[in-house]
Every structure is written in C-alpha cells, then in structure tokens.
Amino acid sequence: MGKNIVEKIFGSHLAYGELTAGSPVGLKVDQVYTQDATGTMAWLQFEAMGLNKVQVPLAVSYVDHNMLQQDYMNPDDHLFLQTAAAKFGAYFSRPGNGICHQVHLEQFAAPGKIALGTDSHTPTGGGMGMISIGVGGLDAATVMGGAAFELNMPKVLKVHLFGKLKRPYVTAMDVILEILRRLTVKGGVGKILEYGGPGDKDLNVTERATITNMGAELGATTSVFPSDERTKFYLEAVGRENDWIELSADEDASYAEVIRINLGKIEPMIAQPHSPDNVVTVKSLAGTKVNQVCIGSCTNSSYQGMKSVASILKDNTVSEGVNLLINPGSKQVYEMIAKEGLIADMVAAGARMLESSCGPCIGMGGAPASGQVSVRSYNRNFKGRSGTKDAFVYLASPVSCAVFALKGEMVDPRDAGIPMKKFREPSKYTINRNFLIAPKQDTSDVKVVKGPNIKEVSVKDALKDAIEAEVLLKLGDNVTTDDIMPAGSKVLPFRSNIPAISNFVFSNIDNSFSSRALEAKGKGGGIIIGAENYGQGSSREHAAIAPMFLGIQAVIANRSRGSTDPT
Ligand code: MIC
Numbered sequence: 001m002g003k004n005i006v007e008k009i010f011g012s013h014l015a016y017g018e019l020t021a022g023s024p025v026g027l028k029v030d031q032v033y034t035q036d037a038t039g040t041m042a043w044l045q046f047e048a049m050g051l052n053k054v055q056v057p058l059a060v061s062y063v064d065h066n067m068l069q070q071d072y073m074n075p076d077d078h079l080f081l082q083t084a085a086a087k088f089g090a091y092f093s094r095p096g097n098g099i100c101h102q103v104h105l106e107q108f109a110a111p112g113k114i115a116l117g118t119d120s121h122t123p124t125g126g127g128m129g130m131i132s133i134g135v136g137g138l139d140a141a142t143v144m145g146g147a148a149f150e151l152n153m154p155k156v157l158k159v160h161l162f163g164k165l166k167r168p169y170v171t172a173m174d175v176i177l178e179i180l181r182r183l184t185v186k187g188g189v190g191k192i193l194e195y196g197g198p199g200d201k202d203l204n205v206t207e208r209a210t211i212t213n214m215g216a217e218l219g220a221t222t223s224v225f226p227s228d229e230r231t232k233f234y235l236e237a238v239g240r241e242n243d244w245i246e247l248s249a250d251e252d253a254s255y256a257e258v259i260r261i262n263l264g265k266i267e268p269m270i271a272q273p274h275s276p277d278n279v280v281t282v283k284s285l286a287g288t289k290v291n292q293v294c295i296g297s298c299t300n301s302s303y304q305g306m307k308s309v310a311s312i313l314k315d316n317t318v319s320e321g322v323n324l325l326i327n328p329g330s331k332q333v334y335e336m337i338a339k340e341g342l343i344a345d346m347v348a349a350g351a352r353m354l355e356s357s358c359g360p361c362i363g364m365g366g367a368p369a370s371g372q373v374s375v376r377s378y379n380r381n382f383k384g385r386s387g388t389k390d391a392f393v394y395l396a397s398p399v400s401c402a403v404f405a406l407k408g409e410m411v412d413p414r415d416a417g418i419p420m421k422k423f424r425e426p427s428k429y430t431i432n433r434n435f436l437i438a439p440k441q442d443t444s445d446v447k448v449v450k451g452p453n454i455k456e457v458s459v460k461d462a463l464k465d466a467i468e469a470e471v472l473l474k475l476g477d478n479v480t481t482d483d484i485m486p487a488g489s490k491v492l493p494f495r496s497n498i499p500a501i502s503n504f505v506f507s508n509i510d511n512s513f514s515s516r517a518l519e520a521k522g523k524g525g526g527i528i529i530g531a532e533n534y535g536q537g538s539s540r541e542h543a544a545i546a547p548m549f550l551g552i553q554a555v556i557a558n559r560s561r562g563s564t565d566p567t
C-alpha cells in the first residue's frame with residue numbers, strides 16, 4: 001500500500017517501533033533547536049549529562065523571547081546560552097537575529113528531515129516539508145545527548161486543499177483560522193495534519209509555514225506540506241537549493257481522517273477573545289472599534305507579510321485612536337524591507353517599529369491599555385497573555401490588521417476601499433548570516449558563563465507507589481500553559497530560576513496557589529484536578545517543573561482525544 005508523507009519521513013528515521021497509530025516509536029532526529037526562554041533549562045539539562053558535544057547533526061540556540069534587558073537577568077541568560085552553544089557545538093543565533101521559527105525556516109529547515117524545537121510553534125518547518133515538532137527542554141536535551149525521540153505514533157489527518165485563495169485580501173492566516181473554527185483547539189490532539197490536494201500549489205513556502213505554525217493551536221503534534229516546485233523555488237531564493245528533495249504522498253496513501261478546504265471560499269476570518277478557535281468572519285464584526293494593532297510574530301512576519309502590510313500603509317495614516325506596532329520576523333526580513341523603502345512607508349504612516357523578536361506576542365512590551373481591543377496577526381489570544389488581564393485580544397491576518405489600523409475599526413479588507421498590490425514571490429531573498437555564530441572545532445578553552453540568574457535544575461525523587469495528598473485546585477477544560485505558568489515581562493526573566501518562578505504558578509487564576517502548595521508540601525504535597533486538554537498551548541516545561549517544585553504530586557486530567565467535526 002502507498003505511503004503518506006508522515007509515514008515516509010518517519011519510516012526513513014525509524015530507530016525502533018512500528019508506524020501504527022498509538023504505538024510508541026523512536027525517531028532519529030536531524031536538527032534540534034532551542035529558544036532562550038525554554039533553552040536555558042534545556043542546556044542546563046544537557047550539561048548535566050556530562051557530554052562534550054551535541055550528538056545530532058545540527059543544533060541551534062536562538063535568543064528571541066527574553067529580549068528586554070531591564071537588568072542583568074535576561075542578558076545573563078543570553079551569555080549562558082552563547083557560551084553553552086560554543087562549548088557544546090551548536091550554532092548561536094544572537095539577540096536581534098530574529099524569531100527562532102522564521103530564522104530556522106530561512107536558514108536550516110529542509111524537506112524530508114526531522115527537527116525538534118523547544119517551542120510549540122516549531123511546526124513552522126512543516127511548510128518546508130519537514131517533520132518539525134515542539135518539545136519540552138528535557139526531550140531536546142536527551143535527543144541532543146544521542147537518544148532517539150520517542151512519541152506515540154499520531155494519527156494522520158489529511159487536509160485536502162483545492163481552489164485558489166481570493167488574493168490579495170484573503171491570506172494563509174485566514175485558512176488556518178478557518179481550520180481552527182472547524183476543528184477547535186482540541187481537534188488536532190494526537191494527530192499530524194498532512195496537507196495535500198491541488199490547492200497546495202496555490203501556497204508558497206512562507207504561506208504554508210503560517211498554516212503549519214498555527215496548527216499548534218489545534219493541539220496537533222505537527223503539520224506538514226509536500227515538498228514540490230514551490231519549495232524548490234523558495235530554497236533557491238534563499239541560496240539553499242541543495243537542500244531540496246521532492247516529497248509527496250503516494251496516490252494510494254491512506255489517512256485516518258480527511259477534511260476538505262476550498263481555498264476559493266475562504267473569507268477574511270478573525271479569532272475573538274480569548275481563544276484561537278473562537279473564529280468568525282471579519283465581516284460579522286464590522287464596526288468594532290480597535291485601539292491597538294500588532295503585526296508580526298512567528299506566524300506572520302515573513303517578507304511577504306511585511307510587504308503586504310507596507311503596501312496597505314503606503315501614503316496612508318494610522319487612525320488617531322490606534323497604536324500600531326510591527327515586529328518583522330528576522331533581521332534578514334528587516335534588512336530586505338529596509339532596502340526597499342518599506343520601513344519608510346510603515347513609519348511614515350505612523351507605525352512603531354519593534355525589534356525582530358517575540359515582543360508583544362508574549363507580553364514582552366506592547367501591552368494594551370485596560371479594557372482595550374487589540375488585534376494581532378499572532379497565534380494566541382489567551383486571557384492575560386498580552387500583559388493586560390482585561391484587554392480583548394483578537395487574531396487576524398496581517399492584511400486585515402493593517403486595514404483596521406488605518407480605519408480604527410474592524411472592516412472586511414475587501415470592503416475598505418484600500419488598494420493593495422498582489423504579492424510576487426522574490427526569486428532572491430537577502431541572505432545575511434552575520435548574527436549566526438557557527439560551531440567551532442576546538443572548544444577546549446570555552447568556559448560556560450553562569451551569572452547569578454542561572455540556578456541549578458531541580459530534580460524530583462523517584463515516584464512513590466501510592467500518593468496521598470491534598471487536592472489544591474479543580475479546573476475545567478482547555479487550561480493553557482499560560483494559565484499554569486504565566487509568561488510576560490515580569491515572569492519570563494525567572495525561567496532559569498525555578499524557585500523564583502514557582503511563586504507565579506496559577507497566579508492569574510488563584511493568587512494564593514503557590515503559598516497553599518508550599519504549605520501542603522510539608523504535609524505530603526498537593527494534587528491538581530484538570531479536565532480535557534490540560535496544558536494546551538506552549539511547550540514550556542516550567543508548567544510541569546514549577547508545580548513539581550511546589551510539591552505537586554500529580555495532575556489528574558482527561559487525555560483529550562480531540563474531535564474533528566467537519567462542519
Ligand atoms: C508561546 O508562544 O507561548 C511561547 C512563549 O513561545 C512558548 C514557549 C515558552 O513558553 O517559552 C511556546 O510556544 O512553546
């Protein structure tokens with residue numbers, strides 16, 4: 001019988017196990033990457049293994065999340081990560097080089113390979129025809145130490161695409177919002193989404209990457225596109241044509257489920273507060289006032305995204321009531337749009353340009369004012385994530401966002417009367433690797449620098465046969481890792497300091513949680529009761545380690561199977 005793309009890539013990387021849905025498989029991994037907020041733990045864990053060098057063909061350490069340097073804490077982390085990368089044979093992507101997923105797509109992602117990243121949006125690489133999975137720091141560390149990556153073989157859901165997007169006002173972001181509307185934030189749990197069908201030819205690599213990136217919001221293990229002429233075109237344009245291979249599903253490949261999407265019928269869509277699957281058409285919200293617009297993030301900060309935004313802003317003025325913030329995804333994108341004068345167009349219209357980093361997406365600056373409406377081209381709008389608990393955050397395409405910024409309210413971009421040029425994919429991208437430090441052969445004289453912000457990894461005693469502990473918290477469905485272990489500029493700098501960060505566990509839900517947990521710790525510890533889809537969202541293992549540090553003995557939750565209601 002024929003094979004699908006997932007079976008082909010898993011098959012060529014199989015260390016052990018069988019490719020039967022639900023059974024454990026071990027995979028040989030080609031690439032591992034970390035970002036700073038999760039990477040400090042991962043590299044401390046790797047260091048604790050006592051190896052001299054990473055055991056995978058490629059490892060990259062990025063700095064993109066903790067970019068505010070208000071005091072010594074974040075720069076301490078950056079220095080640790082830079083010296084650890086130098087010591088253990090990884091590339092180091094310096095602060096300012098860009099958001100890990102965008103940079104990885106430009107520099108390293110390659111069809112047919114398997115990559116792990118310590119960030120839930122690692123599936124961005126699926127746009128390049130690779131299996132790219134977001135994992136916790138410990139998974140990354142053990143794989144960098146030479147182990148296979150073990151997971152239960154996911155089911156493969158085929159997304160059959162046909163038709164063509166109604167460009168330029170309908171974009172790839174609208175496609176993934178529509179899929180979220182149909183499948184919900186639980187719909188991808190235990191599954192890989194494999195895209196195919198005649199419509200996939202309508203999408204270029206960075207558009208495909210927008211779709212696979214935000215597939216993380218479905219709870220899916222990952223998402224993947226075929227590798228075809230469009231992939232080849234992109235790889236040639238970024239000077240990596242040798243990385244290209246063709247990869248597609250066999251005609252008679254089989255799938256656990258199939259959904260069909262007519263690209264020609266997709267409309268501009270928007271996710272309402274406070275969940276990425278709370279999706280409706282932009283048209284249905286026309287007239288809603290907008291106070292802040294943020295454009296960028298790993299979902300929509302490619303050259304194409306920025307160029308479309310510039311073409312809308314050119315010779316126009318941002319509405320008086322709107323604050324517009326833009327973070328291009330990588331230094332290369334930044335350099336390219338600067339050379340073309342597109343930044344001038346954005347600034348002239350009234351945009352505030354931010355660094356190439358995660359920024360407002362994770363509450364690192366750019367928080368909206370109390371009770372305000374913020375529309376973002378990002379991927380998550382969980383309550384409080386922006387840094388303002390009572391803000392109303394919506395998610396929409398960069399095109400819709402730019403139009404809202406000019407109009408001061410939501411309006412279907414097709415009805416806004418703002419002309420916009422159709423995008424033509426460039427045959428040559430700017431390539432600049434001067435913010436990427438390559439691994440060196442001789443690392444004997446490199447010292448790993450650990451400033452006072454870097455604390456040792458906490459270790460748990462072996463599990464007891466029986467647990468007797470107090471129930472400290474009962475929760476409903478879809479509790480996010482942002483609920484468990486909030487991010488934002490106050491908390492993120494403690495990512496390398498488990499005792500300090502544990503004070504913030506569940507702080508947005510129950511302020512007394514950490515003190516109650518510490519009290520219970522002395523008497524046998526605590527238990528958390530969850531429901532379905534506990535731990536939705538980020539890959540931050542701090543959502544497990546910090547409660548563990550507080551003496552939590554167990555989290556009891558339903559393992560959601562996800563639903564795929566195709567209506
Ligand atoms: C996110 O988008 O939630 C983050 C911040 O990138 C996280 C990683 C983290 O918490 O450090 C993710 O997506 O895994």
Ligand code: SF4
Binds near residue numbers: 119
């Ligand atoms: Fe960064 Fe936001 Fe992407 Fe997470 S989702 S990697 S915080 S840009």
